[in-house]
Amino acid sequence: MWARITRQPLFLLLTGIAAMAMLVPAVHGFLLGRALEGRAFLYSALLGILAVVLVSIARDGSARRRSEMGDLLGLFAAMSVLPLFLALPFYEALRTTSFLNAYAEMVSSLTTTGAAFFQAERLSDTLHLWRGMVGWMGGALIWVAAAAILAPLNLGGFEVTASAEPGQSDQLHGRHERIDPQRRIIRATKALLPIYSGLTFALWLMLTVIGDPPLVSLIHAMSIMASSGITPLASASQAESGVAGEAISALFMLFALSRLTFSSDTITTTRRGLHEDPEFRLGILIVLAVPLGLFLRHWVGSYAADEEQNLLQALGALWGGLYTTLSFLTTTGFESVEWETARNWSGLPTPGLIFLGLAMVGGGVATTAGGVKLLRVWALYLNGLREMDRLVHPSSVGRSQGMSRRIRRQGAFIAWIFFMMFALSLTLFTMIFAGFGSDLETALTLAIAGLSTTGPLVQIAPDEAVNLAALAPMAKLTFAAAMVLGRLEMLAFVALFAGQLLRR
Template sequence: MQFKVIQRILGLLVMVFSLTMIPPMIVGLGMGDPDLTPFYWAFLIVLGSGLGLWLPVRKANANLRTRDGFLVVTLFWTVLSTAAAVPFMFSSALNASFTDAMFEAVSGFTTTGSTVFGNIEGLPRSILFFRQEIQWLGGMGMIVLAVAILPMLGVGGMQLYKAETPGPVKDSKLTPRIAETARLLWYVYLVLTIMCAVMYWLTGMDWFDAITHSFSTVSTAGFSTHDASLAYFDEQRGVGWTAIVFMFLGGVNASLHFAVWKTSDIRCYWRDSEFRTYLLIVLGSAWIATAYLYAKNIYPSLQDTLFHGLFQFTSSITTTGFSTTNYANWPTFLPVLLFFVSFVGGSAGSTAGGIKVIRILLLIKQGMRETTRLIHPNGRFVIKVNGEALPENVVESVWGFFAAYVGVFVFFMLAVMATDLDQRTAFSAVASSLNNQGLGLGLVAGNYAPLTAPAKWLLALAMLMGRLELFTMLVLLTPAFWRR
């Protein structure tokens, strides 16, 4: 293990992250926040910590191995989440404990969107901006992680695509250099964010809400500057329709967006089997919700029913977590279905959480192949994605990931129930955290503040594991990883 090199990288990252305290200070100054000391102190503490990590090993230089990559990626998310918690701890408006500050920071940075803060509208604008900012940065980091870095470690959904696959979706990266890949993906991410902010403003938001909500929409994160989430803008229905479009786009593989931009050919989307499956799941689940809600006369008109059904299921599948209605009071199976679809999640290479559509697609194809083998036991059948046959070891890895996902979910649900939570609350809280979705049922239907400290720490860990595709963290628990 190249511990000195890893320490140098972390020190540099922490120092760079200290700069994220500056935009909230500028916003606070411009909007008349009475107290910006949380960000002054946070800037100094985070910068000093990064400097302290970097200085002793600043001359360390060696090539990182794959094993080092697992530790770097895990530390990247945990250390920067800790740094993001500092302003929350120093804010007199929040009076947050270390546990609550860490929960909020991890939730934001992993683009989960669960919150323990109340009276959101009453918080200083600098704090509100920072909450949205860390989601956007987390989403940006996740795109690069998913498309450029995790496949090199053999983790994540993107390695399910073969290198020979036609088009932009490759096994490892879009361009030969990670830095170039990151630059291209950030450009796409930034353009989507600007488009989203402009559309929010045109449909009725003020500039502050438009910019901050564009951060949480494109990153499929779900924090809002209002306690009611997007239900606050119920009078401006265009806001909700804008959110639906950009939540959906946020759940699409970022390299597909890049391909469409580079080729000016929107058909790149439709040629991708994962995108077609993703679209089918969104529309299919929304149709079920709309039909059932309309049959039960939950909303006064078909238009309202269609809007809330499509919005809430798009929000859940993309693991954004915005809400426009009290979905917890929907009849019978719909609230539970809302959480089941979050297990599917968005596309590989997107900011969305969950198992990912490509894995679900391969599980279905594998099930169909086994059925066909029963009829034709001597036949040879291959599984294809975008017209290309997948190796058997890739198909097996999907089953391994699925088994691990189920096992981790069961572990966290039992552990959270052991903190005296009922089954409904525990199921929704763990599903929301592991899938980075942010919604909740039962005790956490509106806010996670009522949970005990142990439950919050367990859920924060689940958020990190879900964000890092499980195996990135699980491999650190194996003795073999630490052997020379």
């Protein structure tokens, strides 16, 4: 029985998992007395399970050679097609929206973007739970796919340290060619899912003990581990746990800065500790430098207002900057309860451009964070240092050896190509959103929020929050495409579709 299940395509397995997951909000809806919502999820779950069983029986006995590209195509289908099924119970339970809005909401959740198309008070607790669960499952999928699909193909940031071209295996991953890709996915799931679930449960328990309601703490715990930024509240800053809850949440956000914080299954360098990991060190440097810069900026503003002696208000402003910076760097997008204090302390406007920049940088490779990724930024930084040395000493010889030299040369070249592709994608989506009637600020915010998978940017970065539900239908589909592209990255699309064309 287990062998038959594991022989099924990745997309079919993910559809079955999604169908069984619908039983949880179905039970939740019935327990709360919302029979209509419970039936919507129950009937959708039964329909999905029946369809998966029938398709698996129909294709039983078919033997096809599996490949990493096939799993990459299945991952793309999961991000773009599977939300059609995930949106079905959401649409039937809400009843006051279009299916397009429900689909865009599910794409936002599954890609861990967390852009809310509905006001918090419009959705019931059951629907909020489903949004959080979809985001959490999307984060788990990215964790597993990074080790089992992207790493063997040298994609998702691994191309910076690999010796082969993106989309191809190198000698380090040559042993994977003798292993069925489906077995590799199952093995990665067995290794990573208990860690992912355990960390989520621990954070849920801590937030509940501090004072958050169980449902709010559960959704926030799932959102932080998946870096999705989904919250059942109007803003995460309204959580009852306050600064204490944010301090605990910040510790769990560190897992999105580097893969080394929770696993060593995809390490492509000789570094084995966090103190030697360039991603983690660069992330901590940004988390400390940006708030300190904002703090000094705010301190100058408050000095002009003769409020420099208010120590508690100053500490609150500093913490608001630290937590919000870490949240947006990991593309979670939670705003600190003290962020309003940081703004009012100096009376200066919201530095939305800084949030856009932090989201574009993103977190670590093979984590749930989006953006350009810290490893690529580090590679470009090393290359920049070397080029400045050569300007002063043209005949100098680089001192780096081994993998550091690889990152500084070929890695920086590929990182620069990715950065240019990201910039071109950003320009293209900005132009498309502007063509659909959005002003430049809104179009740029939507493009960065989608490509960096940081949905809360649309509420915090611009002067006026963007109403996603009021966008034109084609603009919503474009935003969904940007979220899928940002989650899988442009290099993966190039490797996928270029490989398909070459094989034809």
